Every structure is written in C-alpha cells, then in structure tokens.
Amino acid sequence: ALVRPGTGPVALGVITFSPASQQSSVLVVPEVVVGCDGSGTWLTTVVPVAADGAEPEHPDPEIRLGAMVAEARTVIGREQSGDDGDSGGTTTVEAGALSEExxxxxxxxxxxxxxxxxxxxxxxxxxxxxxPGAPLATGTVLRRLARDYPSTWVFAVDQMVGASPELLMRLRDRRLISRVLAGTARRHAGGAAARPAARRGPR
Structure with a gap:
C-alpha cells in the first residue's frame, strides 16, 4: 500500500460546536479519492462490505476516472458558456443575527x-x-473560491461549502501540524515563564 496522505479511506466532517445546535454533525467517506504529489498520482475507491461478507468488487479505476473527467468537462463547459447553474438570478443579501448598527x-x-x-x-x-435567485452549482462555487482565495482550503461536505485559511489539524509522517489564526498570540522566548507577560502585551 502507498504510505501517502489520501491513499486510504478519508472521512470529511461537518461538526457543530454547540450542543444546542439544530444541525447534526456528519462524517462523509468519499467513494473516490484522487491524490497527487511530487511522486505521482493515484486513485482510491471505497466500496461497502457485502452482506454475505464476501470480498467487495471495486470499480475499474480507468472507467471510474474517465466518467469523473467527462462529468467535470461537462460542468466546466456549462460554466464557460454562461450556463453554470447560477445565472439569470439576482442574489439578495440580508443581515443575520446582528444588523450593521x-x-x-x-x-x-x-x-x-x-x-x-x-x-x-x-x-x-x-x-x-x-x-440566490437561482440554484447554485456546487462545483462552480468551489472553483470560484479556489480561484479567488488560492491560499485557503476549499471544501464541500454535506451541503456546507466554503474556504478557510485555517488548518485545524494535519497528521503527516507522525507529525501533527496545525495552522490556527483566530485568537492566537505570538510565541515568546522562555516558554511558560513568558506567558504571563505575553498575555499582558498588546493583541
């Protein structure tokens, strides 16, 4: 097996922060994962276990990848022609929980x-x-987010679509990496002894 990120089953999650949230937390395991790094590219397929316990049959990777490419080309063609699923409508923007004042x-x-x-x-x-005045095409939204915000991670999980500059956690080669921006403070020499001074400093 390849020891690379994305070569095995991957779970994408949408997790609520508040226990009182009306939304549910969801984990999605994609049926197909396409990976790419400096050493090459690969495709991982995930299929459910058969009811009788028999070894499940994976789809032919070339056929599966060909179908994905054909679908992507169709969507991109619609976008280039102006028929990208969000044309012909006017988007109305309103304040949420707080007004501007x-x-x-x-x-x-x-x-x-x-x-x-x-x-x-x-x-x-x-x-x-x-x-929006018309249904939005998820693929179109993702491509525009990736184009306009190239330094972010773009995602679409269970009808939640967005782009974030933060990386909560990444595990690679036994190293845990995090890039969190909100509420962080600059590191100071001296470790724990310098923390009280850091807290009193400017934010």
Whole structure:
C-alpha cells in the first residue's frame, strides 16, 4: 500500500460546536479519492462490505476516472458558456443575527472592554444571509473560491461549502501540524515563564 496522505479511506466532517445546535454533525467517506504529489498520482475507491461478507468488487479505476473527467468537462463547459447553474438570478443579501448598527455597537463595546482590561481574548464574527435567485452549482462555487482565495482550503461536505485559511489539524509522517489564526498570540522566548507577560502585551 502507498504510505501517502489520501491513499486510504478519508472521512470529511461537518461538526457543530454547540450542543444546542439544530444541525447534526456528519462524517462523509468519499467513494473516490484522487491524490497527487511530487511522486505521482493515484486513485482510491471505497466500496461497502457485502452482506454475505464476501470480498467487495471495486470499480475499474480507468472507467471510474474517465466518467469523473467527462462529468467535470461537462460542468466546466456549462460554466464557460454562461450556463453554470447560477445565472439569470439576482442574489439578495440580508443581515443575520446582528444588523450593521448592532454590529458596530458590539465592536465598540468590545474595544472598551479591552481598554479596561476586562477582555483577554475576543473573536468577533458576524453572519450575513445571501439568497440566490437561482440554484447554485456546487462545483462552480468551489472553483470560484479556489480561484479567488488560492491560499485557503476549499471544501464541500454535506451541503456546507466554503474556504478557510485555517488548518485545524494535519497528521503527516507522525507529525501533527496545525495552522490556527483566530485568537492566537505570538510565541515568546522562555516558554511558560513568558506567558504571563505575553498575555499582558498588546493583541
């Protein structure tokens, strides 16, 4: 077996943060994973175990890959011709939980708390609701996100589509890698002894 990221079963997850969330956490195992690195490319297929316990039959990789390429070319052709699934409609954008005025007040209040030393860590976020005038093509959205935000990780899992500059966790060659941006502080020499000073410093 190839010892490379993406050469075995991969689970993609959408996990809620709040126990009171109305959404469910989901893990999806893709049927097909296409991998590529400096040493070459490969295709991994995942099939369910047969009810009788017999060895499952994997699809022919060349046929499966050919079908995927043909489907991708069809979608790209529609996009280039202007028929990409989101044309002919006007997107309506509305404020989410906070209006623009409420958001500005929340930012000002947070600044006051920081000046008074009553806030140690603050992560501000604001949701905006967008209602497209026509159904969106997921593939088109992903390609545009990858084009406009090339330094991010683009994803689509269980109807959740987006792009993030953060990498929560990556395991490669027994090394755990993380790139988290929100609420982080610069590392200081001295380790634990320097942490109190770092906390008192500017953010």
């Amino acid at each position: 409420q958001w500005c007040r929340a930012v000002s209040a947070t600044q006051e708390r920081m000046r008074a030393g009553r806030a140690r860590k603050v992560v501000l976020a604001r949701d905006v609701l967008a209602y």
